[in-house]
Amino acid sequence: MKSRLSLILILFFASQLNLIAAETFEDSMLNVIAGSKNKLEQIKNYGILSSELASNNLNKAELYIQQGIKLCEIELQYKSTTAANRNKLLAIQSEILNDYGYFLKNNSNYDKAIIYYKKSITAQKHRTDTIDESAIATSLVNIGNVYNYIEDIPNALEHFFEGAKIYDRIKDEEGIAFAYKSIASIYEKNGNLNKAQIYIDKVVEKLKKLDIKIAVAFSLITQSRVYNKQGKNKIALSQLKEALVLFEQLQKNDGVLQANIEIGKVFESENKLDSALYFYRKVIQNIDNNNDKLSMINGNYHIAFVLYKKNESKLALNSAKVSYALAKEIGLLDKIQDNAKLLGNIYSKLGNFREAFEMQKEYELIHDSLNKTENDKKIIQKQFQFEYDKKAVADSIKTTQQKQILEIQIAKQKSQNNYLFGTIFLIALFTFFVYNRLQITRKQKNIISEQKAIVDEKQKEIVDSITYAKRIQQAILPSKTVIDQSLKNYFVLYKPKDIVAGDFYWLTESQNKTDDKIYVAVCDCTGHGVPGAMVSVICNNALNQAVIEFGETVPGKIFDKARTYVLENFAKSDEIVNDGMDASLAKIDFKNKIMWWSGANNPLWIIRKTDGASNKNAFNLIEIKPDKQPIGKGYETKPFTTHEIELQKNDTIYLLTDGFADQFGGEKNKKMTKAKFKQFLLQTSHLSMNEQHLALSDFYEKYKGNEEQIDDVCVVGIRV
Numbered sequence: 001m002k003s004r005l006s007l008i009l010i011l012f013f014a015s016q017l018n019l020i021a022a023e024t025f026e027d028s029m030l031n032v033i034a035g036s037k038n039k040l041e042q043i044k045n046y047g048i049l050s051s052e053l054a055s056n057n058l059n060k061a062e063l064y065i066q067q068g069i070k071l072c073e074i075e076l077q078y079k080s081t082t083a084a085n086r087n088k089l090l091a092i093q094s095e096i097l098n099d100y101g102y103f104l105k106n107n108s109n110y111d112k113a114i115i116y117y118k119k120s121i122t123a124q125k126h127r128t129d130t131i132d133e134s135a136i137a138t139s140l141v142n143i144g145n146v147y148n149y150i151e152d153i154p155n156a157l158e159h160f161f162e163g164a165k166i167y168d169r170i171k172d173e174e175g176i177a178f179a180y181k182s183i184a185s186i187y188e189k190n191g192n193l194n195k196a197q198i199y200i201d202k203v204v205e206k207l208k209k210l211d212i213k214i215a216v217a218f219s220l221i222t223q224s225r226v227y228n229k230q231g232k233n234k235i236a237l238s239q240l241k242e243a244l245v246l247f248e249q250l251q252k253n254d255g256v257l258q259a260n261i262e263i264g265k266v267f268e269s270e271n272k273l274d275s276a277l278y279f280y281r282k283v284i285q286n287i288d289n290n291n292d293k294l295s296m297i298n299g300n301y302h303i304a305f306v307l308y309k310k311n312e313s314k315l316a317l318n319s320a321k322v323s324y325a326l327a328k329e330i331g332l333l334d335k336i337q338d339n340a341k342l343l344g345n346i347y348s349k350l351g352n353f354r355e356a357f358e359m360q361k362e363y364e365l366i367h368d369s370l371n372k373t374e375n376d377k378k379i380i381q382k383q384f385q386f387e388y389d390k391k392a393v394a395d396s397i398k399t400t401q402q403k404q405i406l407e408i409q410i411a412k413q414k415s416q417n418n419y420l421f422g423t424i425f426l427i428a429l430f431t432f433f434v435y436n437r438l439q440i441t442r443k444q445k446n447i448i449s450e451q452k453a454i455v456d457e458k459q460k461e462i463v464d465s466i467t468y469a470k471r472i473q474q475a476i477l478p479s480k481t482v483i484d485q486s487l488k489n490y491f492v493l494y495k496p497k498d499i500v501a502g503d504f505y506w507l508t509e510s511q512n513k514t515d516d517k518i519y520v521a522v523c524d525c526t527g528h529g530v531p532g533a534m535v536s537v538i539c540n541n542a543l544n545q546a547v548i549e550f551g552e553t554v555p556g557k558i559f560d561k562a563r564t565y566v567l568e569n570f571a572k573s574d575e576i577v578n579d580g581m582d583a584s585l586a587k588i589d590f591k592n593k594i595m596w597w598s599g600a601n602n603p604l605w606i607i608r609k610t611d612g613a614s615n616k617n618a619f620n621l622i623e624i625k626p627d628k629q630p631i632g633k634g635y636e637t638k639p640f641t642t643h644e645i646e647l648q649k650n651d652t653i654y655l656l657t658d659g660f661a662d663q664f665g666g667e668k669n670k671k672m673t674k675a676k677f678k679q680f681l682l683q684t685s686h687l688s689m690n691e692q693h694l695a696l697s698d699f700y701e702k703y704k705g706n707e708e709q710i711d712d713v714c715v716v717g718i719r720v
Helices: 002-035 039-053 058-077 083-106 110-125 133-149 153-169 173-189 193-210 213-229 233-250 253-269 273-285 293-309 313-330 333-349 353-369 372-412 417-476 480-487 529-549 555-571 673-684 689-704
Strands: 490-495 503-509 518-525 580-589 594-600 604-609 619-624 643-646 652-656 713-719
Touching: 002 039, 039 058, 039 083, 058 083, 083 110, 083 133, 110 133, 133 153, 133 173, 153 173, 173 193, 173 213, 193 213, 213 233, 213 253, 233 253, 253 273, 253 293, 273 293, 293 313, 293 333, 313 333, 333 353, 333 689, 353 689, 417 529, 480 490, 480 503, 480 518, 490 503, 490 689, 503 529, 503 713, 518 529, 518 652, 518 713, 529 555, 529 580, 555 580, 555 594, 580 652, 604 673, 619 673, 673 689, 689 713
Parallel strands: none
Antiparallel strands: 490 713, 503 518, 518 580, 580 594, 594 643, 604 619, 604 652, 652 713
């Protein structure tokens, strides 16, 4: 007990000494600033003071760097300031603005950080002496890093490559390494491991030659991630241990935290969960800055994930909630997505299916918004642009050298005047030709730029139009309130392939007020995307007209009437139109447990518990075959069949299109097939409808994996 009390007292006095030391330094620096008449020195000292206080008192650190920025602005406004002093002020202003941008980025104020990095570049460009191009390149890469943090990959790469071009031109090896490291991290994050390895290997090699230990340590972390993702875990661990030693020697705590996270990931990939958990917990224990929210997010997420894998879901829940809340606070979409998915799994395991369902919905919403395919295309475009620009610089240098050699040779042959004049004439002619070609090329480039702007604008208009079309299509679908009132115990799994869909679901009540029967259909129109959506509007109207206007009450006759409507609409065109829809339509009398059903190429599935069975998995799947003809133009046209089915309590009815079972994926990248779909429905038929909806969605996404969704998906499940 005494030894424990002694330790507490020692830690307390140590913290007080650190506080006193910080206050002493602050007082000392303020005295130096107050006693100095040199404004440049005052501004520099404000920056030094802010940097020193950044780890202890963020409010004061920000206050002092803002005072330095303000003092610099005041001095630059004086007309009496000489040109030499103005250039010195602009140089230091650029430096302190860049430092403030770094401060803001570290404290998760990303928008403001970009503003101050750009101000830093502007300050450099206003100088009338020698502009520090290396400082401009540094700010460009810093802007790229902010965009990378907020998942704006195209903007991040644009700034990384722009900075790299400047570093390359001025032969700044350290700067090149700085830019290449950022480029490597982008490729690594987006799964292009070969590109990532090429860049990061160059970075580590350059930095070790320059003996910049802190940069080497951070680069080793990136390099380890690439090797870990390639399955080279021993090499990855070796690099991380080397980085950890460097961070500890340099007392760089944020680096120590990053290294521990990555070591934990390596152990986790080898399923050494206790070892992984040890390093993740070290991260949380060693965070010394409450504003280091990214480390808090990463540490808590990985702790929760490992605990979940160890079947310790109750413990995992707390850490996952902390990580999710911080990610929401900062607005990091990829972190929110990861945590929402993890929380959904944890809640599901704990039996809290309502919360699991909500988390799954949020995960799917964010997942759809992160358009990785477009980012990948722009990554390739930026890579080509960088390689092209680099080659252009090399060709320019080579051309200049050749011209110098030619001039020397001409100087040595002054006696051969005729040859000299002829050569000069040829050079002049060639120069005129090159100039003329450059003018033409410049005009062509301007035309291409204008055309690209027009194409971009048109593309935006098209996307905006399709997005608005989605709102219109959503409006024709039955609302959740209407479905809740009519079906009570049900789910709707609806996953359009594109922004708008060819699949839709339809519901209406009997037009006879004394009749409480419900009509519900699932329909698959020809095509998907915009063409499918346009057909879906006509087919939706066809069903409405058959039931509401013509008063048809039998599913087969409703389909007959809808087919007539579809054919009449398409017959108005001069073109031959074979579009229509496959559909499954049920008329349900819940009170008397009777259903009338008709199918156009789409079947009906009913899952019913085996009589007298106690096993929760003792269920049978009853399939009723559809008529092999569409609602539209077919090879043969005959009246649709109506099936009358007696229902039993707890029967589950499935109306579906073919998009779910036709999806490619799985370990062998094969079509799922209806057999596998049926098997999964039988395995989950004991679940509630909300739980089954969540399970179906999860099964589909896992089976699809990274493969492209090939068709719209629509499944409606109804429990009697």
